[in-house]
Amino acid sequence: MSSSVAGIxxxxxxxxxxRGRLELHGVHKNFDxxxxxxxxxxxxxxxxxxxxxxxxxxxxxxxxLLNIAAGxxxxxxxxxxxxxxxxxxxxxxxxxxxxxxxxxxxxxxAQNVEFGLKMAGVSRTERQDRVAEAMKMVHLSRSMGKxxxxxxxxxxxxxxxxxxxVVNPAVLLMDEPFAALDAQTRTLLHQQLQxxxxxxxxxxxxxxxxxxxxxxxxxxxxxxxxxxxxxxxxIDIPLAHPRDIDSRDITDLVQRIRKExxxxxxxxxxxxxxxxxxxPKAAGDLVDSAxxxxxxx
Amino acid sequence: xxxxxxxxxxxxxxxxxAPSHVLDGILSLLNIRTLLGDPVTAGWPWPKSGAxxxxxxxxxxxxxxxVSCTRLLVGFTMSVLIGGLLGLLMWSIKAIDELLGPLFLxxxxxxxxxxxxxxxxxxxxxxxxxxxxxxxGSMFAIAISLRDGMRTIPPIYxxxxxxxxxxxxxxxxxxxxxxSLPALATSLRQGxxxxxxxxxxxxxxxAAQYHGLxxxxxxxxxxxxxxxxxxVMAIMVLIGILADRFVFAPAEQRVHRRFGxxxxx
Numbered sequence: 022m023s024s025s026v027a028g029i030x031x032x033x034x035x036x037x038x039x040r041g042r043l044e045l046h047g048v049h050k051n052f053d054x055x056x057x058x059x060x061x062x063x064x065x066x067x068x069x070x071x072x073x074x075x076x077x078x079x080x081x082x083x084x085x086l087l088n089i090a091a092g093x094x095x096x097x098x099x100x101x102x103x104x105x106x107x108x109x110x111x112x113x114x115x116x117x118x119x120x121x122x123x124x125x126x127x128x129x130x131a132q133n134v135e136f137g138l139k140m141a142g143v144s145r146t147e148r149q150d151r152v153a154e155a156m157k158m159v160h161l162s163r164s165m166g167k168x169x170x171x172x173x174x175x176x177x178x179x180x181x182x183x184x185x186x187v188v189n190p191a192v193l194l195m196d197e198p199f200a201a202l203d204a205q206t207r208t209l210l211h212q213q214l215q216x217x218x219x220x221x222x223x224x225x226x227x228x229x230x231x232x233x234x235x236x237x238x239x240x241x242x243x244x245x246x247x248x249x250x251x252x253x254x255x256i257d258i259p260l261a262h263p264r265d266i267d268s269r270d271i272t273d274l275v276q277r278i279r280k281e282x283x284x285x286x287x288x289x290x291x292x293x294x295x296x297x298x299x300x301p302k303a304a305g306d307l308v309d310s311a312x313x314x315x316x317x318x
Numbered sequence: 319x320x321x322x323x324x325x326x327x328x329x330x331x332x333x334x335x336a337p338s339h340v341l342d343g344i345l346s347l348l349n350i351r352t353l354l355g356d357p358v359t360a361g362w363p364w365p366k367s368g369a370x371x372x373x374x375x376x377x378x379x380x381x382x383x384x385v386s387c388t389r390l391l392v393g394f395t396m397s398v399l400i401g402g403l404l405g406l407l408m409w410s411i412k413a414i415d416e417l418l419g420p421l422f423l424x425x426x427x428x429x430x431x432x433x434x435x436x437x438x439x440x441x442x443x444x445x446x447x448x449x450x451x452x453x454x455g456s457m458f459a460i461a462i463s464l465r466d467g468m469r470t471i472p473p474i475y476x477x478x479x480x481x482x483x484x485x486x487x488x489x490x491x492x493x494x495x496x497x498s499l500p501a502l503a504t505s506l507r508q509g510x511x512x513x514x515x516x517x518x519x520x521x522x523x524x525a526a527q528y529h530g531l532x533x534x535x536x537x538x539x540x541x542x543x544x545x546x547x548x549x550v551m552a553i554m555v556l557i558g559i560l561a562d563r564f565v566f567a568p569a570e571q572r573v574h575r576r577f578g579x580x581x582x583x
Binding site (some may be wrong): 091093109110112113116117119121123124126127128136137139140141145167168169170171184185187 | 326472474475477478479480481482483490493496497499510554576577
């Protein structure tokens with residue numbers, strides 16, 4: 022399998038490890054121009070080859086952050102750069118995997134993967150080779166000719182990952198890619214994504230609301246809080262990859278980080294007017310356990 | 319039942335023809351003389367004297383179908399091009415939509431025969447006038463339904479396309495155009511029925527050099543030939559149904575099936 026990965030990467034001159042530094046500096050975005058900004062003064066430096074997971078509740082601005090990195094949203098203040106170059110718009114050097122996959126339903130799985138190469142003007146024979154390699158990487162060699170609606174949810178996301186990786190991006194941006202999947206499929210894809218990441222050494226910026234998912238995958242977790250969207254904590258996860266996702270270490274870490282988030286919510290809660298305050302009925306209410314990773318976490 | 323009612327109650331055929339009369343009408347338009355509508359006696363249904371079959375290929379019906387279908391093909395193509403372009407402009411440029419949207423919605427409700435006087439005054443009683451009515455009668459519907467369909471394209475396709483390097487014309491050619499196929503198919507199907515109706519109306523009122531189906535209908539009226547009138551109406555309905563059944567509906571279904579918008583059968 023590593024040979025197939027080398028094949029994909031080898032066709033472009035720069036080795037993956039030398040590129041993929043994604044920097045956000047003092048980024049600020051306020052959609053409606055008044056009130057509370059969606060993201061405020063975010064500074065984040067993703068080193069080449071680093072797996073960074075941004076975790077936070079919905080509405081904390083984590084998707085905004087990702088879209089700024091993707092170039093889909095322009096920040097009002099601050100700078101976003103990729104390998105030192107300012108990000109001015111979307112482009113294949115920062116390929117994105119969306120929560121609702123965004124595959125083109127008029128194309129087959131293989132044609133979806135081929136799309137970025139076609140746009141880049143890659144020759145037909147090279148396209149075929151690279152598509153075949155990418156589909157092999159995500160274990161979908163036998164589903165190349167399937168239409169999008171014929172694929173299961175997990176398969177769709179694997180095609181979306183192949184579609185993003187095949188253009189050899191500097192950074193892979195992932196916007197809650199597994200949030201809509203069932204627990205078993207999600208666990209499978211966590212394992213496969215880790216394998217892919219170990220082999221390709223891409224910089225990955227991954228956004229999720231699930232602490233369990235973050236601990237399973239990340240080198241470094243960035244915890245965000247809402248109103249305004251700000252970074253409240255950065256936690257290094259010093260566990261080796263690929264991880265045993267149900268190990269004691271991970272379970273402990275998840276509990277520790279959840280506690281930190283709970284404390285933060287309580288702190289914010291205390292600053293609110295009494296009628297706006299909210300008290301959790303039971304432990305775990307603060308983090309959406311139902312949509313979180315497996316029951317062991 | 320219709321036939322039985324006629325035979326037993328004794329409706330008068332010049333007011334309300336039986337199916338057998340209509341069949342006679344259709345066959346006579348093909349230069350085949352039959353008397354299916356007459357009481358069943360010896361020799362029925364063949365005429366007592368004269369040739370039964372003339373030159374079928376020179377019958378007015380085949381010529382009229384050919385003329386009407388040619389006009390339809392030319393006019394509908396032009397209507398799709400103009401209406402499609404306007405629909406795209408309305409979809410992509412908000413100012414144009416605000417300017418033309420309400421106007422087009424209004425014009426879409428205007429019955430197509432209302433364009434006939436203007437067509438006559440501007441172009442005269444000729445092919446151009448007929449095409450004018452056909453285009454005016456269908457392009458607004460095509461523009462509006464294309465615009466509405468394009469609006470339902472999920473924005474994520476555009477974002478995914480941009481992310482993969484589909485900028486500028488490539489975005490239109492490789493993302494938005496294919497993404498619009500379901501909308502386009504529906505729009506064409508709807509536009510066709512508008513076009514066919516407009517054409518028939520126009521042909522009825524324009525006595526142009528070439529005689530289409532609408533003209534045959536009008537001839538039937540002039541000669542008080544109810545059987546011919548009903549026969550031509552039946553042919554019109556048949557052509558409309560056939561085109562929808564064998565061209566537009568299958569095309570729409572194919573697109574929908576590909577996109578997974580319809581349960582596989």
